[in-house]
Amino acid sequence: MRPYRVLGNIPRKRHMRFQENGSPLYEELFGREGFSGPSSLLYHRFMPEAAHDLSEGTADAMTIDREQVHAQGHLKGSDLAIESDLVTGRQWLMVNDDIKIGLALPARQQEALYVNGSADEVLFVHEGSGTLHSQFGSLAFGRHDYLVIPRGTVYRIDLAEPKGTKVLCLEVTGFVDAPPRYRANNGQLTEFAPYSERDFRPPVQLDAGSGAAEVWLKFGGHITKYQRDQHPWDVVGWDGTIYPIAFNIHDFEPRAGRFHVPPPFHQTFNAHNVVICSFVPRKLDWDPDAVMLPYHHSNLDSDEVLYYVDGNYAARRGIKQGSFTHHVGGLPHGPQPGALEASFDRPRETDELAVMIDTFRPLQRTTLARQITDREYPFSWHTGGVRGTTSIA
Numbered sequence: 556m557r558p559y560r561v562l563g564n565i566p567r568k569r570h571m572r573f574q575e576n577g578s579p580l581y582e583e584l585f586g587r588e589g590f591s592g593p594s595s596l597l598y599h600r601f602m603p604e605a606a607h608d609l610s611e612g613t614a615d616a617m618t619i620d621r622e623q624v625h626a627q628g629h630l631k632g633s634d635l636a637i638e639s640d641l642v643t644g645r646q647w648l649m650v651n652d653d654i655k656i657g658l659a660l661p662a663r664q665q666e667a668l669y670v671n672g673s674a675d676e677v678l679f680v681h682e683g684s685g686t687l688h689s690q691f692g693s694l695a696f697g698r699h700d701y702l703v704i705p706r707g708t709v710y711r712i713d714l715a716e717p718k719g720t721k722v723l724c725l726e727v728t729g730f731v732d733a734p735p736r737y738r739a740n741n742g743q744l745t746e747f748a749p750y751s752e753r754d755f756r757p758p759v760q761l762d763a764g765s766g767a768a769e770v771w772l773k774f775g776g777h778i779t780k781y782q783r784d785q786h787p788w789d790v791v792g793w794d795g796t797i798y799p800i801a802f803n804i805h806d807f808e809p810r811a812g813r814f815h816v817p818p819p820f821h822q823t824f825n826a827h828n829v830v831i832c833s834f835v836p837r838k839l840d841w842d843p844d845a846v847m848l849p850y851h852h853s854n855l856d857s858d859e860v861l862y863y864v865d866g867n868y869a870a871r872r873g874i875k876q877g878s879f880t881h882h883v884g885g886l887p888h889g890p891q892p893g894a895l896e897a898s899f900d901r902p903r904e905t906d907e908l909a910v911m912i913d914t915f916r917p918l919q920r921t922t923l924a925r926q927i928t929d930r931e932y933p934f935s936w937h938t939g940g941v942r943g944t945t946s947i948a
């Protein structure tokens with residue numbers, strides 16, 4: 556997904572003496588899987604470890620809901636309130652050990668430099684724009700961009716305007732990358748992939764910070780505040796394959812078929828026990844006898860979350876922009892009553908825009924998710940007659 560890149564000045568060989576104006580530069584390996592995986596090498600003006608104080612910060616505000624029933628969910632994300640900033644204002648809705656899923660609706664700019672030490676982050680910018688600054692340089696982003704930020708990236712996101720910004724936030728325990736089936740043996744994306752390396756935008760200009768700096772390190776949901784001797788954006792150059800990227804969802808090339816194509820054709824990112832897909836506007840199912848809707852399905856090994864971004868969701872009733880659906884393992888789901896009949900006269904195309912997250916271990920909803928739950932959604936496939944009065948609240 557990320558091709559090898561160079562930005563700034565680097566020495567001719569790895570691990571050789573390197574100076575700037577007579578002063579030594581300090582090489583840092585930014586590596587996955589210890590020393591054995593993909594990596595970048597950064598060259599700092601100051602020792603990257605140097606700190607003179609640390610203190611406890613805040614923790615992710617999140618309480619797991621102890622549900623007494625297990626039901627399909629519609630979470631009304633548009634009911635969430637504007638809160639805090641893009642780092643501390645993440646409102647977590649569904650979590651497990653592999654991923655946290657939530658929304659951020661920031662009221663103000665990010666306060667401090669921030670680094671996630673235990674998760675890769677995928678931020679989908681539903682609304683808003685700005686610049687991601689980090690030790691890798693500056694990366695401008697806009698509406699409908701995914702930002703994929705490797706753990707260890709010390710960043711600050713400057714929003715063009717906090718008000719109105721809406722970001723789907725995913726913190727992923729595994730390494731977020733393109734699915735292996737999209738890559739050739741040498742790692743290059745193949746002709747069969749729904750995107751190419753050209754679609755992934757890297758940082759383009761090195762950032763320069765100076766002086767002491769406070770950095771918030773989040774590890775396992777807890778923040779530790781580090782007082783660094785020097786600003787971490789002191790890099791004169793780097794090279795490698797681990798760095799933040801932006802990818803616009805409209806650069807995902809959709810697949811369509813004479814009959815319905817299943818979600819794996821829409822897969823965008825991959826991580827351990829997590830799949831992220833993009834549903835983008837596309838032609839649909841052009842055989843005259845094709846059913847132009849998803850078929851009912853039981854995902855026997857996964858929970859399925861859809862985040863609705865834009866367009867018309869023909870198969871879902873009551874869903875709007877900012878909604879999440881959570882279809883849980885053990886139950887089938889599919890189009891609701893009336894959707895099939897309504898599809899007969901529609902043009903064979905869709906303008907839906909959505910992000911899907913499949914998790915291969917069950918998700919738990921938070922108490923915040925309970926507060927925005929549509930109580931009627933589990934019964935939205937019910938066709939007439941009296942239904943039980945048992946509350947799921």
Ligand SMILES: [Fe+2]
Nearest residue numbers: 852859882888
């Ligand atoms: Fe589904």
